[in-house]
Amino acid sequence: MSVLILIDHADGHIKKASFEALTYGADIAQQNGMAAEALLLGTVTDDLATLGKYGVTKVHQAGNTAFNQLDVQVYLKAITEAVNATGATIIVLAHNQTGKALAPGISAALKAGLVAGAIALPDTSNGFVVKKAVFSGKAFANVNINTAIKVISLSPNSYKVTVGQGIATVQELNLTPLPASIKITAVDKVSGDVPLTEADIVVSAGRGLKGPENWGMVEELAKTLHAATACSRPVADSHWRPHHEHVGQTGVQIAPNLYIAIGISGAIQHLAGVNRSKTIVVINKDAEAPFFKAADYGIVGDAFEIVPKLTEEIKKMHNA
Amino acid sequence: MRILVCISKTPDTTSKIVFKDGNTKFDETGVQWIINPYDEWYALVKAIELKEKDPAATIHLITVGSADCEPIIRKALALGGDEAIRINSDSTDSYFIASQIAAIAQAGNYDIIFTGKETIDYNGSSIGGMVAALVNKPYISLAASFALNENTATIIREIEGGEETCELSLPAVISCQKGMAEQRIPNMRGIMAARTKPLKVVEPVAAEALTSIVSFELPVAKAGVKLVAADNVAELVRLLHEEAKAI
Ligand SMILES: Cc1cc2nc3c(=O)[nH]c(=O)nc-3n(C[C@H](O)[C@H](O)[C@H](O)COP(=O)(O)OP(=O)(O)OC[C@H]3O[C@@H](n4cnc5c(N)ncnc54)[C@H](O)[C@@H]3O)c2cc1C
Numbered sequence: 001m002s003v004l005i006l007i008d009h010a011d012g013h014i015k016k017a018s019f020e021a022l023t024y025g026a027d028i029a030q031q032n033g034m035a036a037e038a039l040l041l042g043t044v045t046d047d048l049a050t051l052g053k054y055g056v057t058k059v060h061q062a063g064n065t066a067f068n069q070l071d072v073q074v075y076l077k078a079i080t081e082a083v084n085a086t087g088a089t090i091i092v093l094a095h096n097q098t099g100k101a102l103a104p105g106i107s108a109a110l111k112a113g114l115v116a117g118a119i120a121l122p123d124t125s126n127g128f129v130v131k132k133a134v135f136s137g138k139a140f141a142n143v144n145i146n147t148a149i150k151v152i153s154l155s156p157n158s159y160k161v162t163v164g165q166g167i168a169t170v171q172e173l174n175l176t177p178l179p180a181s182i183k184i185t186a187v188d189k190v191s192g193d194v195p196l197t198e199a200d201i202v203v204s205a206g207r208g209l210k211g212p213e214n215w216g217m218v219e220e221l222a223k224t225l226h227a228a229t230a231c232s233r234p235v236a237d238s239h240w241r242p243h244h245e246h247v248g249q250t251g252v253q254i255a256p257n258l259y260i261a262i263g264i265s266g267a268i269q270h271l272a273g274v275n276r277s278k279t280i281v282v283i284n285k286d287a288e289a290p291f292f293k294a295a296d297y298g299i300v301g302d303a304f305e306i307v308p309k310l311t312e313e314i315k316k317m318h319n320a
Numbered sequence: 321m322r323i324l325v326c327i328s329k330t331p332d333t334t335s336k337i338v339f340k341d342g343n344t345k346f347d348e349t350g351v352q353w354i355i356n357p358y359d360e361w362y363a364l365v366k367a368i369e370l371k372e373k374d375p376a377a378t379i380h381l382i383t384v385g386s387a388d389c390e391p392i393i394r395k396a397l398a399l400g401g402d403e404a405i406r407i408n409s410d411s412t413d414s415y416f417i418a419s420q421i422a423a424i425a426q427a428g429n430y431d432i433i434f435t436g437k438e439t440i441d442y443n444g445s446s447i448g449g450m451v452a453a454l455v456n457k458p459y460i461s462l463a464a465s466f467a468l469n470e471n472t473a474t475i476i477r478e479i480e481g482g483e484e485t486c487e488l489s490l491p492a493v494i495s496c497q498k499g500m501a502e503q504r505i506p507n508m509r510g511i512m513a514a515r516t517k518p519l520k521v522v523e524p525v526a527a528e529a530l531t532s533i534v535s536f537e538l539p540v541a542k543a544g545v546k547l548v549a550a551d552n553v554a555e556l557v558r559l560l561h562e563e564a565k566a567i
Contacts, residue, residue, distance in 0.1 A: 015480065070479075072452065072459040097479050100437075101461040104449030108418060113530030116414075116444045129534050136440045138337045140537040147530050181458040182488040185474075189482035197480070201567070225567060236498075243464070243498045244478065249333050249440055250357050251498070258566035269333045275539060279564040281556070282545070292545050297559055301550030309553040314567065317557055 003029040004088035005038045005056065006079065008098045012045040016198045017094035017156045019054060024159045025092035026055025027121055028152075034090070038168070039082050041075065041175075042067035052166030059168045060086060062175040070098055073181040076105045081175055083110060083149070095153035096197060103153040112149035119158040119255075119276075136249040136272040156197045157255045158276075196245065199228035201258045202277070204247060206232035206270075208263020208284065208303055212240035217307045218262060224311050224318075230254070232264050248273035263303045266291025283307065321377040323367045324428060325401065326421055326435040326447060328356040329385055329392045333440065339536045346441075346536065355392045358436025358497060360399070365501035366466055367434055368400035373468075378402045382424055384417045386410040390519065397514035398506035404517070409524040412442060412533065418450030419527035425455050431490045432473075437462055437497040445495070452493035460486060464499030 005025035008015045022038060029036035037058040038051055048059045062078060079102070083091060091106060093099045095117045107114035115130040119140070123129040127144045130152060134141045145152075196202065203222040209215065215229075222229045229245060236246035247254055249272040259277035263284060264270060271294050274280070282295040285302050292298050299306055331337075332352040340347040355364075364381075371377040381396050381404040383389050393404045407420040425433055433452075438445035445461070452459030464483065465476035471490050476483050478497065506514075548556045560567045 010480065017480075072449070072461075073456075076453060097462055097477075100445045101449065101459065104414065104418070104444075104446035105453035105459065107415060107446070107530065108450040108453035111415075111528075111530065114414065114444075114446060115531065116446050127534070131537075132443075134442055134536070135331070135337045136443060137539075139339070139539070141442070142534045142537070144532050144534050145530070146528075146532060182460065182486045184484055184486050186485040187479075187482065188484070189479075195481040246498065253443075258560070258564070272333075279560070279566045280542075281560070292547075294542060295545040296542060296564065297556060298545045298547050299550055299553070299556060300547065306550060306553060310556065313554045313557040316554075317561060317567075 002035040002037050002086060002088045003090040003092060004083060004086055005036065006091065006093040006102070007038050007040040008094055008096065009040070009042065009044045012043070014044060014046050015094070015096065017096045019161045020156065020159045021092050021094045021154050022051060022054035022056060023161045024121070024154050025090070028090060028092065030055070031121060032124065037086060037088070039079070039173075041078055048170045049167050052168035053163045054161070055164060055166065056168050057166070059170045060173040061170060062173045064175070064177055066177040066180070069184050070101060071180050071182050072101050072105055074178045075102055076109050077178050078175045079106055080109050082173060085173065089149050091149070091151045093153050095155045099153040103151055107151045110149050110151070111147065112151050113145035113147040114151040114153070115143050115145060116153050117155040118152045119155050133253070133276065137253055137275050138272050155255065194226065194228040196228045196230055196247070196252055197254055199256050201225045201227035201260070202230050202254060202256045203227045203260045203262070204230035204232070204264060204274070205235070205262040206264030207234050214304070215241065217304070217311070221260070221307055221311045224314050232270055261291055262307060264291060265289050266294060321370070321374055321432070322380065322428065322430045323370060323377060324380045324382060324425060324430040324433045325359070325364050325367050326433070327359045327364070327381050327383045327393065327396050328436070328439045329353045329383070329389045330356040330439050330441045333357070337538070339538070343535050343537065353388070353392055355396055356436050356439045358438060360396065361503040362496035362498065362500040363434035363436050364396055364399055364401065365504055366496060368504070369501055370468060371400065380405070380428065380430070382407070382421055384409055384411065384420045384524070393519060394514050395506060397517045397519070398510040399504060400510065402517065404519045406519060406521050407524050408521055411529060413529035413531050414444045414446035414450060415530040416527045418447050418454060420524050421447065421451050422454035423525045425451060433491070433493040435493070435495045437495045448493050448495035455493070458488050458492045460488070460492065461495045462497050463494045464497055466494065466500060
């Protein structure tokens with residue numbers, strides 16, 4: 001009986017979403033008197049023993065470099081073998097791109113109930129009930145997992161990472177990868193940018209900015225705050241900004257600590273994707289814009305005047 | 321080439337979400353139903369594009385849902401599906417639904433199974449991955465582009481902070497998102513033709529529901545916006561720093 005947390009990594013480093021998953025998994029283990037262990041498929045340069053800080057006692061590593069690329073069929077066989085070898089009954093992973101590719105397959109292969117996109121610890125007072133966002137953020141559902149083995153993917157930015165003192169033992173797990181079912185021929189990363197779903201702060205802009213040539217001030221503000229940039233759907237549809245920046249019900253759903261919306265009206269489909277943000281700031285020249293009803297702070301005014309001033313004031317604060 | 325497209329019905333994106341029976345059920349009163357946007361805009365239209373290149377291809381639609389799904393299936397047929405299967409069940413458990421699709425997929429010998437990347441109601445992003453595991457086929461999630469050369473598919477998928485190009489041999493299961501194709505509007509000829517296209521109703525195969533929804537909740541409303549004057553941006557920075565502790 002243990003909680004097994006699957007570690008996601010890229011370019012030799014463990015992803016932020018996995019630290020959240022580790023803390024979350026370790027807290028579930030503590031809640032249920034179980035051991036917390038981690039599973040890493042592939043190789044990283046990070047020191048795995050330090051994962052003990054997040055509450056796991058053991059890290060199982062299948063250090064075959066074939067696992068360094070995400071091939072769902074190869075991963076599923078390895079993960080099911082690892083679950084059997086470790087006797088894990090709860091499998092936790094991040095609900096990021098990798099988790100979305102793997103969690104449903106793990107669930108089906110083990111016939112284990114899945115909650116995809118959990119946002120809180122399970123309530124075990126009556127069953128095993130996990131809360132997740134539904135209707136793209138317009139509501140939440142409390143979902144009971146009916147099976148003995150359980151799979152939970154944790155929504156990014158939903159659970160606070162806590163760091164303690166522990167040191168984990170690292171144990172080699174001998175898993176033979178299946179032949180690859182896919183061939184990865186190119187990887188194209190937007191370097192330097194903060195990934196949107198992991199970002200603590202997101203600066204987002206809409207049609208109020210009039211055209212792509214005006215995004216310089218948005219990027220400048222984002223840079224000053226170490227924030228990721230996002231946009232409303234019509235902005236992406238008009239190719240003012242890349243598609244992966246489109247947030248909302250039919251785009252990316254995010255839950256940053258701070259969301260700054262500039263020249264966005266706050267349509268229901270937009271709000272659905274961002275309303276789990278902890279603090280929302282709205283800058284809009286129309287005092288009647290619906291977004292103000294969903295905001296914590298707002299300025300009614302012209303973005304072209306306010307945004308550069310905001311950047312300047314933040315820089316002043318940083319230098320103070 | 322045989323293409324299976326998974327279609328789900330979801331509430332229109334403008335729907336106000338309300339629950340009933342002590343917050344245990346979604347209140348469908350007055351709700352307009354649409355084809356889940358990812359299924360329609362990306363999965364189905366991509367299948368139609370493939371058929372436009374290869375007229376021998378056939379597009380099969382599958383939906384798991386009760387009889388009130390039929391208008392959205394007819395719409396999908398009007399857009400360009402050739403025939404449809406409806407599995408008669410209103411389950412919301414992903415594993416149960418995926419088991420139904422997998423049973424049809426096993427028997428139907430499809431080259432490609434397309435799903436949307438997620439539904440905009442239960443947001444499970446699960447069906448494609450579960451079906452792929454159940455039929456033991458390669459799975460690519462979050463595909464933003466799909467090109468076919470003989471039996472080899474070249475797919476661009478989203479990864480954290482970028483994208484990856486992959487190649488694989490069909491058959492495969494692919495979940496589709498923005499970039500795959502562009503939304504289309506059904507034309508009159510399509511709508512007329514859809515009326516007589518085959519829509520078969522099949523009873524579900526035995527499968528367990530691995531999860532069940534206990535209750536729903538609505539988000540807690542915000543306390544109200546604190547407005548700062550446009551000529552006092554410094555005050556906003558102070559509030560964000562000292563009060564919200566967000567910067
Ligand atoms: C099926 C469906 C799905 C959808 N999914 C999404 C989704 O996922 N995400 C999404 O974002 N939208 C989505 N939409 C679209 C949504 O309904 C809105 O149309 C869209 O969000 C509006 O984008 P916007 O706020 O940028 O533009 P607008 O609504 O045009 O708003 C522009 C705002 O900018 C303000 N403004 C103008 N000039 C200035 C200035 N100089 N300074 C400050 N403010 C200014 C205006 O007052 C206005 O409020 C969807 C729609 C449908 C039908």
